[in-house]
Amino acid sequence: FICEYPSHIELDGHCVVKLVDNNNKDRNQITLLSFGGSAYTKKHTLVMKYISVWSNISKNCNEWIPFTDNRNRPIIIGRDENHFYQGVRAVIGGSNNHLLFITYLYKNISVFDLNTFQYIKHDKLPTGNLIYYHCFTGLSIEYDEYNNTFQFHQLSVYDNIASFYQYAYVCINDIILFFGGYGWNGKKWTISKLVYKYSIRENKWMAFQNTLPNSLYKCVAILSEEDNDIHIIGGQNDKNAFLSTHMKTKVNVWDSSQLVMICLFIIYLF
Structure with missing residues (x-):
């Protein structure tokens, strides 16, 4: 156990x-x-300096504290009072790793400068689908930092995963692996146990014959670079049960027989 969020913070699709x-x-x-919130939940923007619990922990480490500017004033990352950051996704980039690229409902992309604590760019993604708890938007996005402009390039999207979201995903070198998810299969809304691979370099998709042991969505995948393991944690199953599930598999040998179920507890059932 490391720490908890402050008691007044509501977590719902944060990043x-x-x-x-x-x-x-x-x-x-x-x-x-950490940031997130919507018109229905209290907005938050917090930072944590994390140090291993096995190290000597100094003051203000391993606890969430307000994100502040250079004059120690709290900063909330959000376009306006009604911004909707539930299911938001973000990455760090820029010449000095000082830019926060944020994609969020419905088809929005924004750039927040972490040095000036201001938004410097807002744009719309040219995609036919809403983006929400997403990973793959079917776009290659290039940002010109000098001119503050985006260029969007369409990529091929595998038909069977195009309408899915709330899947786990992990990027390894030039490939992205997708696990499970929730979406429309052409006949009904369904929860998947399928696994797909996308090659960025080749712009090609592959569906694995092997699958997850169970249908799963709202889960998280984490890559451990030290031992080349992929950890698939949590989520909900096809009965909408919240799970405390931890599976792992090797990066270089993806096979469902390699998945090890560490623990499984049904916490709550709708």
Whole structure:
């Protein structure tokens, strides 16, 4: 156990990213940024300096505190009072890793400058689908930092996954693996146990014959680079039961027989 969010924070489809500190020489310390909220939940923007619990922990580490500017004023990341960041996704980029690229409902993309604490760009994604708890939007996005402009390029999307979302995903070098998800299969809304691979370099899709042990969505996939394991954690099954599930598989040998079920508890059933 590391810490809890402050009791007044409501978590519903929020986003957590790892900030890049070019001046940080301590490899045991990372800084996390958490933000989210909507018109229906209280907005939050928090940071945490995380240090391994096995290390000597200094003050203000391993706890969520308000994200502040250079004058120690709290900053909330959100376009306006009615912004909808439920199911938001974000990545860090820019020449100095100082830009936060945010994609969110309905087809929005924004750029937030972490040095000036201001939005510098808003745009619309040229996609036919709403983006919500998403990963793959069917677009390759290029950003010109000098001119502050986007270029969007359409990519092929596998028909069987095009209408799905709320899947787990992990990027490994030039491939993305997708696990499970929720979407329309042409006849009805369904929860998937299928696994797909997309090659960025070749712009090709592959469907694995092997599947997850169970239908699963709203789960998370995490890559452990130290031992080349993929961990698939949590989610809901096809009975809408919330699961405390931890599976793992090797990166270089993807096979459902390699999945190890560590624990499974049904917490709540609709």
